[in-house]
Amino acid sequence: MQKARKNISTYWKIQLIGWFSASLYWGFTAFASGHFLWKMGVADLIFDVSIGIGLTHLYRNFALKRGWDKLNLKKLISKMILSVLVLSILYMFLISSKLYLIRLIVLGENSVSFSVFFKSVQLQLFITGTRLMSIWILAYHLYHYSRLEIQTVKENARLSFIIKEAQLRNLSSQLNPHFFFNSLNNIKYLILENPKSARRAIDLLSELLRNSLDNTKGELVVLEEEINLVRDYLELEKIRFEDRLEIKIENKVDLSSQLILPFSIQLLVENAIKHGIEKRKKGGFIHVKVETEQEFLKITVRNSGKLETEIRNSGIGLSNLRERLRLQYNEAAFFDIKEFENETVLATILLPIK
Template sequence: MNKYISLYWRCQLLGWGTVSIYWAYVVFSRDDYGYFFTLLNYVLDISIGILLTHGYRFIAIKLNWNSLSLRELFVRIVPSIIAMAVLYAFLVNLKFYFYWEWIGEWKWAGGNGLSLSESLTYWDPVLITGLRLMAIWILAYHLYHFYQREIDTARQNAELSIIAKQAQLDNLAVQLNPHFLFNSLNSIKSLVIEDPKTARRAIDLLSDILRSSLYEKDAALITIKDELGLVNDYIELEKVRFEERLNMTVHMDESLNNHQIPPLSIQLLVENAIKHGIDKRIQGGTIVLSIQQKKELLEIKVQNPGKILEKGSDNGIGLQNLSKRLLIQYNGEASLILKNESKDQVTATIQIPMCIK
């Protein structure tokens, strides 16, 4: 059993208790009810208010009025306010009648009783009071539930958006990891017959890469330091095949080591640079990796010799997925740009907000 009073009952007791203080003051100061009868009248006023409004709440829940549109709700609450105001006036006048007929005799023995017909003279002011009180209560009740419904809808939409976003990221990651694995295996395949010893070393390197990437694929972000560890292993793996044809230099501010980025993002740019740049040149070349902060953006650049074909160019599933991941994960505030920097130089640039909103 919940030991706390619900919000509904706290509002009921506090609201009607506050409203009834005025009537308690009137009967105490004007009608000289005394302490006991003033308290009794105060309790009865609270009870009448709660009885009527709680009855309305029961009907509204039973008929599911809180799920109606504003127009549908309006045609129900207007007659409800009138009906409840009439009931309020009837119960209050009935309270006055029995008070003077029965309870009043305890104070004024044989005193002047108030007939039922005389008590009807109170209908006009009491009815107006009932209309005002019931209208305020019903409007407050439905406005609260309308507000709650809007909050619930917004929360559900946010949860669905997060679920959809995570599903997209998971789907892209599932595609990206095999993409990386298959390209690495293709590199090793050419060494198996020609140089078994070197192939074994390459397999060891691939095992290390898979351990640090595939086993942690559920992580949404990874530090730049850890990502560079993966990149270095990958470069060593590819140098087994390319030897002196492949070189890489890194320019980076060491203070950015612990900044987090999507996993496999730098590695994929380096892989793309090797596949579409170094591998197509007999003399090979050097990949230049630059990581720096520019105002509120983290900028990652990978430059390699080569050229992007304007027509029929296919950047592959890797870059396409990375671009989608950045778009989703950073709400459109991150970008991936691949362009020809010069006649024989291609630059891939990732820009990521330093602070995730």
């Protein structure tokens, strides 16, 4: 049986190629000048590559441990400058020690002390170290920054797609024949019995359709706008269910100062009607509550009904909402839906307050 080959990661390939290339260039320069010994050349190659990789790999581990790869360039500049200074000093001491030891062992030169030798080469080695470490650190963080930007663009594109999908799903719901014809039939009877209520129902239906067709909605909307959408939707459903539907919207925050995903509360209320109230002969209640809890905005939708397993685990609307929350808030948001023993369903959204 052949042993599986372990592929060398891109990072290590670049490290080896980069430092070997630099060391070979220095060796070629010495060879071209006529001052070249093979023993010293090989020793320089081994030590130069080892020191270069050792210092930069040590920095990489240090930066990853502290999450520097996720910082933007503005926050990273001061850390990069300090790191270049520290690494350049370490490089200067290590390379000067290497040069002194190689000359001592290979050439047998010991006419000067290390301190004298160090003073003669320290400035040149510090400049070389600064140049090398600056190039390496800048290239390393530019690579991670570009990857972070690409990931952000992908997630924004995905979020934009999901928002459009939510808008289409919401539009589909409002244009659902069952909902649409029920609303029109109610309006038809209201025209004779209560023209004022009929006009209000037409206004509500047109407003819901306008919101569903609104392509200007961004990633977030003002909470007040979402609550108004929910009020319109429930008021129209109240006309259909009459006394079978009890509605309560409770608010304990400044609606104009908070942002929320569009159609998020609307989705939960719609699910409450479709999977709860509609399936109960005596109807039930829907209670929407908005409040703050520690550093989170807490939104709950409580309604009469039972939670169907397929809706909880694989409902398209709820899956869509979970994905939008994950992308928008980087998994800092929370969503849960559960059923209680008294045939009550509670859906909860927790959003970090910005």
